[in-house]
Amino acid sequence: MTKYFILTPIKIWKFKSNCITLNHKVLFMSEKEKYLQDLKEIKDMMSRSSKFISLSGLSGISAGVIALIGAFLAYRFVYTDQLFLGYRSITLTQDKALILIGLALAVVTLALAFGVYFTGKAAKQKQQSLWNEQSKRLLINLFIPLITGGLLCLILLSKGFIGMVAPLTLIFYGLALVNASKYTLTDIRSLGLIEIALGLVSIYFIGYGLLFWAIGFGVLHIIYGIVMKIKYGA
Amino acid sequence: MKELLKQLDKAFENKVRLGVMSALMVNDHLDFNALKELLGVTDGNLASHLKSLEKSEYITVEKDFIDRKPNTKYSASEQGKEAFKAHIKAIEKLLE
Structure with a gap:
């Protein structure tokens, strides 16, 4: 019981x-x-509101191609006597230096124009506008090291330190990318680190500046552009 | 289970309010238009949800003028940040 x-x-x-x-x-x-x-x-909103994610792989590829063409033209222009790639010491006359600066400006302007065009298309696809809080933050943080480096290079050029210019543009561009990477896709950070390393190597092998410059601004941009295009499809 | 559900914050049940709070967690402040663009909602809808978040003291509102045009900046208050973190923790516990 x-x-x-x-x-x-x-x-x-x-x-x-x-x-x-x-x-x-x-x-x-x-x-x-x-x-x-x-x-x-929540995750999506946090990343969309704090980062500019509409980077376009195509703008990287176009910038790389333009840089390679620019480097080739500069090479033909500076080394008119010899046609192989190797260590050179060069002396520039003022006219030649001005033409080179003009060429560099043309390369940058063209690369930027294509960049803005392709990024605008990518932004449309991701429904993010091209000019907003996020892209402003990205550009400000990109341009602080970039303009510092640009001014430094102009000063060095005016004092005749031509060999330093190509490596320093690489280093400062790399620093600018690392700095800006907090406000965009994280892939940009590793690109920046590679550019810095390349710049340092290039300052050691100082006579090969143009070659390193072509690798850093040309080849690397094309590789990263292709990777981004595959990874994010824009 | 019921205890866990109680820990969720009613203020974040709504998608717009959840979105506003998520954006303000990672930005010092955002203005009305930036929030509108991020969330893709109408002025009226966003304004009413911002009011309700302001009422629960989860966000602070700062009004000033840019070129004589009114510009309202929103930022998350300490209280709001704590509440949001607690809400996320509760969701994570629920999903365990």
Whole structure:
């Protein structure tokens, strides 16, 4: 008799408890999906509101191609006497230096124009505008090291330190990318680090400046452009 | 289970309010138009949700003028940041 009485309540309790767990599990499944979706949206909003994510691989590729053409023209122009790539020491006349600066400016302007065009297209695709809080932040942080480096190079050029210019543009461009990478896709950071390393190597092998410059601004941009195009499809 | 659900913040049940808070967590401040662009909602809709977040003291509002045009800056308050973190923690517990 006593045994029976003790057992029954336990059985009932067990049964009830199972029931409750089951109910909650059913409730849990749909809730779970809802909150997973919420987490995804939070993450997406955090990245979209703080970073400019509409970088375009095509703008990297076009910048690389333009840089290679520019480097080739500069090479033909500076080394008119010899036609192989190697260590050179050069002396520039003022006219030649001015033409080189003009060529560099043309390369930068063309690369920027193509960059803006392709980035605008990518932004449209991602429904982010080209000129917003995020892109402003990106550009400001990109241009602080970049303009510093540009001015430094102009000063060095005016003092006749021609060999330093190509390596320093690489180093400062790399620093600018690392600095700006906090406000855009993280891939930019590694590109910046490679540019810095390349710049340092190039300052050691100082006579090969143009070659390193062509690798850093030409080849690397094309490689990164292709990688980004595959990875993000823009 | 029920305890866990209770830990979720009612203020963040709505997608717009959740979005506003997420954006303000990673930005010092954003203005009305930036929020509107990010969320893709109408002026009225956004304004009403911002009001409600302001009422629960999760965001602070700062009004000033740029070129004589009114510009309202929104930022997350300490209280709002804590509440948001607690909300995320509760979601994470739910999903365990």
